[in-house]
Amino acid sequence: MKTPKISEAVVRRLPVYLRYLQYLNESSIRTVSSQEMGQTLGINPAQIRKDLAYFGDFGRKGIGYEVPYLIEKIKQILKLDRTIQVALVGAGHLGIALSNYNRFTREKLSIVALFDQDPNKIGCKIGLLPIQPMSELNATVSRLDIQIGIITVPAPEAQRVADRLVAAGVRGILNFAPVKIKVPDEISLRTADLTTELQALAYYID
Amino acid sequence: MKTPKISEAVVRRLPVYLRYLQYLNESSIRTVSSQEMGQTLGINPAQIRKDLAYFGDFGRKGIGYEVPYLIEKIKQILKLDRTIQVALVGAGHLGIALSNYNRFTREKLSIVALFDQDPNKIGCKIGLLPIQPMSELNATVSRLDIQIGIITVPAPEAQRVADRLVAAGVRGILNFAPVKIKVPDEISLRTADLTTELQALAYYID
DNA sequence: TAGATTGTTAATCGATTAACAATC
DNA sequence: TAGATTGTTAATCGATTAACAATC
Numbered sequence: 001m002k003t004p005k006i007s008e009a010v011v012r013r014l015p016v017y018l019r020y021l022q023y024l025n026e027s028s029i030r031t032v033s034s035q036e037m038g039q040t041l042g043i044n045p046a047q048i049r050k051d052l053a054y055f056g057d058f059g060r061k062g063i064g065y066e067v068p069y070l071i072e073k074i075k076q077i078l079k080l081d082r083t084i085q086v087a088l089v090g091a092g093h094l095g096i097a098l099s100n101y102n103r104f105t106r107e108k109l110s111i112v113a114l115f116d117q118d119p120n121k122i123g124c125k126i127g128l129l130p131i132q133p134m135s136e137l138n139a140t141v142s143r144l145d146i147q148i149g150i151i152t153v154p155a156p157e158a159q160r161v162a163d164r165l166v167a168a169g170v171r172g173i174l175n176f177a178p179v180k181i182k183v184p185d186e187i188s189l190r191t192a193d194l195t196t197e198l199q200a201l202a203y204y205i206d
Numbered sequence: 207m208k209t210p211k212i213s214e215a216v217v218r219r220l221p222v223y224l225r226y227l228q229y230l231n232e233s234s235i236r237t238v239s240s241q242e243m244g245q246t247l248g249i250n251p252a253q254i255r256k257d258l259a260y261f262g263d264f265g266r267k268g269i270g271y272e273v274p275y276l277i278e279k280i281k282q283i284l285k286l287d288r289t290i291q292v293a294l295v296g297a298g299h300l301g302i303a304l305s306n307y308n309r310f311t312r313e314k315l316s317i318v319a320l321f322d323q324d325p326n327k328i329g330c331k332i333g334l335l336p337i338q339p340m341s342e343l344n345a346t347v348s349r350l351d352i353q354i355g356i357i358t359v360p361a362p363e364a365q366r367v368a369d370r371l372v373a374a375g376v377r378g379i380l381n382f383a384p385v386k387i388k389v390p391d392e393i394s395l396r397t398a399d400l401t402t403e404l405q406a407l408a409y410y411i412d
Numbered sequence: 413t414a415g416a417t418t419g420t421t422a423a424t425c426g427a428t429t430a431a432c433a434a435t436c
Numbered sequence: 437t438a439g440a441t442t443g444t445t446a447a448t449c450g451a452t453t454a455a456c457a458a459t460c
Contacts, residue, residue: 009427011409015402019384033441041386045441046429053443061442062436079408086404093303100299101401109408147411148404171411174404178225180247188410190403195307196221197398198292198354198380202285202315203217204394205353205377215451239417251417252453259419267418268460 010051016041017048018074024067033064080107085146087170089161090153091116091124091131094176098150099126111150113140117157134164141168148172155179216257222247223254224280230273239270286313291352293376295367296359297322297330297337300382304356305332317356319346323363340370347374354378361385 020041024032038045052058052065055077059065075081088095091114099111114131116122121131132140140146149165151158151173158177165173172188175181178195226247230238244251258264258276261283265271281287294301297320305317320337322328327337338346346352355371357364357379364383371379378394381387384401 007427008406011406012402014409015399015405018405019402035441044429046431046444047427049441049443050428057443059442060436061434062440064441077409078405079411080405084408084411093299093306097299097303098400107405109404148407150404172407174407188407190407192398192400192403193221194304194398196218196225197396198315198356199221199224199284199286199313200214200217201354201378201380201394201396202290203220203283205285205290213451241417250453252420252455253451255417255419256452263419265418266460267458268416270417 006054010054013043013047013051014074014078016043017051018071018078018080021067021071021074025071030067031064032067032070034059036064075107080109083108083110084148085113085144086111086148086150087113087115087137087141087144087146087165088150088152089115089134089137089165090151090157091118091121091126092152095150095152096126098152099129109148112144113146115140117153137164138168141165141170146170148174151175151177151181153177212260216260219249219254219257220280220284222249223257224277224284224286227273227277227280231277236273237270238273238276240265242270281313286315289314289316290354291319291350292317292354292356293319293321293343293347293350293352293371294356294358295321295340295343295371296357296363297324297327297332298358301356301358302332304358305335315354318350319352321346323359343370344374347371347376352376354380357381357383357387359383 017037020037021032034045034048037043037048049059056073058070058073086109088099088111095114099114112129114126114129115134115137116131117134122133124131147170149170151161153161155177158175158179159181162173162175162181162183166183166187173183175189175191176194178193180191181189183189223243226243227238240251240254243249243254255265262279264276264279292315294305294317301320305320320332320335321340321343322337323340328339330337353376355376357367359367361383364381364385365387368379368381368387368389372389372393379389381395381397382400384399386397387395389395
């Protein structure tokens with residue numbers, strides 16, 4: 001698992017491969033070729049082989065890839081084989097929607113703490129998790145060894161929340177607020193902007 | 207507004223430019239250079255100029271871009287200057303979160319109808335909008351001239367919902383279900399997969 | 413005018429795809 | 437063995453960046 005320099009495009013395709021492989025596995029299909037995967041996913045087979053080959057020789061010439069084995073390997077690469085604890089800040093509808101995604105827990109990437117600054121929400125439970133006040137952030141991140149923070153607060157508060165997450169010690173942030181936030185270089189940041197998705201779609205209408 | 211072949215990457219940056227320009231406008235800043243924009247947004251100034259130049263000569267040499275004028279132009283390009291009606295199928299938390307985004311309405315991209323298949327939800331109101339049964343889809347899409355459908359149902363139902371939206375006459379679909387769906391070529395499709403975002407982020411931890 | 417900044421062409425960079433030897 | 441399919445190198449394609457004449 002040497003890494004010669006993996007582009008973001010490659011990393012973004014891995015979860016797509018993984019999901020398809022899990023579907024195959026549930027269908028009791030044990031082997032798959034890059035040809036078949038490419039067909040289904042709309043991705044060039046050579047690209048799939050190249051993406052996978054960055055991380056190791058997972059296939060067998062003349063045969064293809066063994067589904068359960070490849071699932072294991074991709075999980076390792078994406079670190080989905082070990083527990084990664086996630087905190088979510090902003091228990092609005094989007095926050096609740098995300099904390100309900102059970103796929104996260106299935107993949108050992110699980111939201112284990114919820115925070116909100118609204119005093120009326122403190123103590124309410126979403127599923128099994130109580131909503132905590134922001135004053136608990138540092139203590140909870142340390143206690144549960146939380147590595148990732150998800151931001152689902154309104155845009156004007158996003159930077160402040162990001163700063164607090166960084167100070168509390170998270171290693172990565174997934175930001176859903178429609179604003180560009182700044183974090184130190186050593187913190188991984190991804191921004192998922194739902195409004196720009198819809199605006200970009202409008203371009204293609206007509 | 208001739209289109210020599212605009213890449214998706216360009217279209218995805220336009221909403222980002224727009225948001226920053228709107229921020230400048232609210233701050234009463236009337237002029238901006240590609241230099242300044244690039245600095246703030248972390249994008250190469252030459253790229254910004256090139257992106258904009260695909261659609262027209264919006265700037266003035268030696269001066270830069272006039273903020274209100276450029277806002278108008280980008281809105282025109284993204285078709286945010288005309289009303290585009292949107293229907294949302296799946297009134298769960300994610301659906302409610304999206305229908306509450308007031309930015310959409312501000313941009314004349316507004317969610318004007320909600321659908322769900324759960325009989326218990328029918329008639330409940332989210333903001334001003336009642337949740338309608340799927341049996342109303344065709345009639346409502348026609349009556350309100352709805353052009354875009356947003357899918358926020360669970361993955362196993364997504365393809366079926368997409369088929370119904372297409373049959374009802376929408377032109378574009380924004381899919382939030384974590385599954386690849388198929389639509390006819392003439393329908394624009396974007397998939398926003400929140401689970402793969404988080405999985406990709408995990409790769410960069412450590 | 414002098415300084416600044418665009419629009420655009422050319423150069424660079426990186427990602428995708430094709431091709432094929434290796435080999436199951 | 438013959439057919440299939442990988443891993444990888446080379447070729448292609450497209451996107452980003454640099455450079456600069458035009459001009460405000």
